[in-house]
Amino acid sequence: MPVFVSIGHLPHPLTATRSHHHVDTWEVCCYRQGEGVVSIAGRELAFAPGTIVVIPPGCTHRERSAGGFTTDFLHLREVESELPGVLVLHDDDQGSYRTLADQLEREYTLREAGWRPVCQQLTAVLVHYLKRWAAGDADGDDLVARIKHRCAEHLHDPTYSAGNALDGLRCTPDHARRLFRRATGVAPAVYL
Secondary structure, three states, X not given: OOEEEEEEEOOXXXXXXXXXXXXXXXXXXXXXXXXXEEEEOOEEEEEOOOEEXXXXXXXXXXXXXXXXXEEEEEEEEOOOOOOOOOEEEEOOOXXXXXXXXXXXXXXXXXXXXXXXXXXXXXXHXXXXXXXXXXXXXXXXXXXXXXXXXXXXXXXXXXXXXXXXXXXXXXXXXXXXXXXXXXXXXXXXXXXX
């Protein structure tokens, strides 16, 4: 079971962070404002509001953004059995991750009676969402159906591209493209 360590946020936008790592904690970052790139162990991943990045212990990472960004950061232990490693996900349309993270940060900051078990329970729910989203993106059934539906809706729109169909999913466009190709045998651009 994941163990809650701490939660916080950047109160003011930053354009970059220094390269760093966490020795024995996992970090989950949920970007709230701005667009940019997070480099994790030499891999460059784009982020935008709603992007959630899961970073295992020991992975060197840094962020940069020309216009500035803000993020929440959650630190956990004992997540190895729950999450597979570096993940890039996206909060759902209802902002479920953000809502729970806000409540978790409130409990952690106020530290009212019984705050530790509440923080632990909220952490368990957050990790459950991350696992669900990662599993949903891993098997790809729902994701492939959504891409097909988007393509069908815009079949007669010459300005609509495969890139449009891949925008706003709970995974990176490259991951969605791989899942789509594995499920259908063709790339989204060919399918469209």
